[in-house]
Amino acid sequence: MKDRWKLAGVCGMLMAGLVLMISADALIGTNSFAAQKPAAQDVRTVFDRPQVTAGSEERQVPAWTAASVFASREEEPVQAEEAAEAVTEAATEETTPETAKTQEETAEEPETEEVTTIFASTMMEDTQNIQYDNYDVDAPAKTYEQEQKEIVDAVQARKWNNMIISTASVLNIREKASTEAKVIGKLPKYGGGTILDYNKDKSWVKIKSGPVTGWVSMDYVISGDKVAATAEKVGTEKIIVLAETLRAREEANTESKIVALLDEGEEFEILKKGDGWAKIAVDDDEAWINTDYVTISYELEKAVVYHEPEPEKETKKESSSDSSKGSSGGSKSSSKRSSMVAYAMKFLGNRYVWGGTSLTKGTDCSGFTMRIYEHFGYDIPRTSYNQAKGGKTIKISSLKPGDLVFYSNSSGINHVAMYIGNGQVIHASNARSGIKISNINYRTPTKAVRYIND
Numbered sequence: 001m002k003d004r005w006k007l008a009g010v011c012g013m014l015m016a017g018l019v020l021m022i023s024a025d026a027l028i029g030t031n032s033f034a035a036q037k038p039a040a041q042d043v044r045t046v047f048d049r050p051q052v053t054a055g056s057e058e059r060q061v062p063a064w065t066a067a068s069v070f071a072s073r074e075e076e077p078v079q080a081e082e083a084a085e086a087v088t089e090a091a092t093e094e095t096t097p098e099t100a101k102t103q104e105e106t107a108e109e110p111e112t113e114e115v116t117t118i119f120a121s122t123m124m125e126d127t128q129n130i131q132y133d134n135y136d137v138d139a140p141a142k143t144y145e146q147e148q149k150e151i152v153d154a155v156q157a158r159k160w161n162n163m164i165i166s167t168a169s170v171l172n173i174r175e176k177a178s179t180e181a182k183v184i185g186k187l188p189k190y191g192g193g194t195i196l197d198y199n200k201d202k203s204w205v206k207i208k209s210g211p212v213t214g215w216v217s218m219d220y221v222i223s224g225d226k227v228a229a230t231a232e233k234v235g236t237e238k239i240i241v242l243a244e245t246l247r248a249r250e251e252a253n254t255e256s257k258i259v260a261l262l263d264e265g266e267e268f269e270i271l272k273k274g275d276g277w278a279k280i281a282v283d284d285d286e287a288w289i290n291t292d293y294v295t296i297s298y299e300l301e302k303a304v305v306y307h308e309p310e311p312e313k314e315t316k317k318e319s320s321s322d323s324s325k326g327s328s329g330g331s332k333s334s335s336k337r338s339s340m341v342a343y344a345m346k347f348l349g350n351r352y353v354w355g356g357t358s359l360t361k362g363t364d365c366s367g368f369t370m371r372i373y374e375h376f377g378y379d380i381p382r383t384s385y386n387q388a389k390g391g392k393t394i395k396i397s398s399l400k401p402g403d404l405v406f407y408s409n410s411s412g413i414n415h416v417a418m419y420i421g422n423g424q425v426i427h428a429s430n431a432r433s434g435i436k437i438s439n440i441n442y443r444t445p446t447k448a449v450r451y452i453n454d
Contacts (some may be wrong), residue, residue, distance in 0.1 A: 160228040164207060164221040165300065166191045169349035171221070173214040173303055177204035185212030185303045188436060189349045190234040192300030195223070210302030231300060236432070237270045239278055239294040245444070246294070248287035250410060252277035257410035259287035261444035267299065269432055282443060283365065283407070283415045284354060284430045304437040307422045308342075336376055336452060337402040341420045344372050350435045352428045357382075365416050368428040368435060369404060372418060378451055384416040391449040396440075399448055405440060406447040413446065 142150075166187045173185035177199040187193060193207030193216070204215045205223070222230050244264050249256040252274050260282045262268070268289075272279040277288050278296070353362030359371050366384040373380045381387050388406045399405065399419045407415040417427030419440065428435045 157228055160231050161224070162195050163192050163227055163231075163300075164195060164205060164216070164223045165227055165230050165234070166193075166216070166221055168220040170345075171216055173207070173209070173212050173216055173306075175214055177206075177215040179217075181215070183306055183308065184214050185209070186306045186345075186348060186437060187212075187216065187303040188301045188433075190230075190301060191303060192231070192235075193303065211305055212303040235298055235300050237296065238267045238299045239270055239280060239289060239291070239296055241266050241268075241294055243293040246289055248280065248282055248289050248443075250287065252279075252288040254290075256288070259285055259409045260407065262289070263439065263441040263443065266439070266442045267302070270296065281430055281432060283427075284352075285409050285414065287409075301433075304424065304439075305422065306437070337400060340372060340376055340402045340418070341426075343375060344368075344418060344420070344426050347435050348426070348437065352431050352434045354431075363428050363435075365428045369416050369418055373451065380451055385413050387416055388413045388447050388449055391451040394448050394450050396445055396448050399440075400450075400452075400454070402452050404449045404451070405445050406449070407443055408446040419448075 169189050171187040172183045174181040175184050193209035197206040203218055205218055206215050241262050241264050246262040247258050248260045248262055250259055268280040270278050278291050279288050347359045351362040354364050356362040357367035381390055401421040403419045405417050405419055405425055406413045417425035420426050423440050424437055425440050426437050
């Protein structure tokens, strides 16, 4: 019996020694299996039990190995029978040196190390192409307003590069690219237009400005890179009326007196902005408008439509009573009207001077009309108020070229213009605009008077 126990004990010890030799060989990597082991696996191997390939077959890697069995039992006394059973169980499992190595590395390395390495590597790859040479990391963050201004400035820069600015006192816009072509519009000095096309030698450019589309000579315009810088100097911030009729008031409140009634689509220069209100220039008056009914934009002056007056039918000569009102000759009224309009057009763009009467050095609104009429032999009063009292009052719908149109503020008539036909007037507006052409309804007219007897 004792011999049997001794034999069993010897066998157990031999088997245990064999297992220990195999484990030690795997740990130090001296056998052929260790030489062929794959690179260290992901730390998730133990937890996720991934599939590994051996030849053409797939098998599950066990969650523990012989080394882990003995590690878990090393604090307990081991009997020979238990040792033999453990050896047998370990031998039957599909344990490989690679698995033992992986478990040992997993136990030594923190779980977060590889994850951190993955993120660091990814970040480096993503930032490899970023250039920091022109980037000031210490610069303060831009405000929303600054970012919006940069966007608006970029849009404006593109806008100016596609525009021209007139340098002539008044630039003719023609139907075709020729000085012989019909004049269809007038563009004031420093007025702007959007470029549409060029002729073959680029000596003429087709533009759109306001309601006018036509050709202008390149000899009298600024274009290209110079436009933006010029626009900054000569352009103005304007309101564009959106309401059918907008009340302009003396003060920035709805209880204030009405200075003028402004027509839809008309533009007026902004002098000052307040809380929901803007002060604008209305000829030589100043007024406040509610900004809820306008749009605000930085603009250049726009062109106006021009129609050469058509000859009217001949009429009888003026009577002596008409001559006493100003006519010094017996010329026909139809030719006078056309000639008066053509003469007035010569002074487009000239200066406005309050109290002035010079067509070349500066004049105000009534000084302008007085001098035009004087040139054709009519003696009319000096001020707009008195000019409105003289002559014959007519309906606005009955106006002919050469007739006078009057506008009022809260104190009464304060501005006069001369009708030139086709729904337009010519007048000395203010110091900012000078002598210009406007639509008759740019503000609501209050009276019309005729001095030329038909």
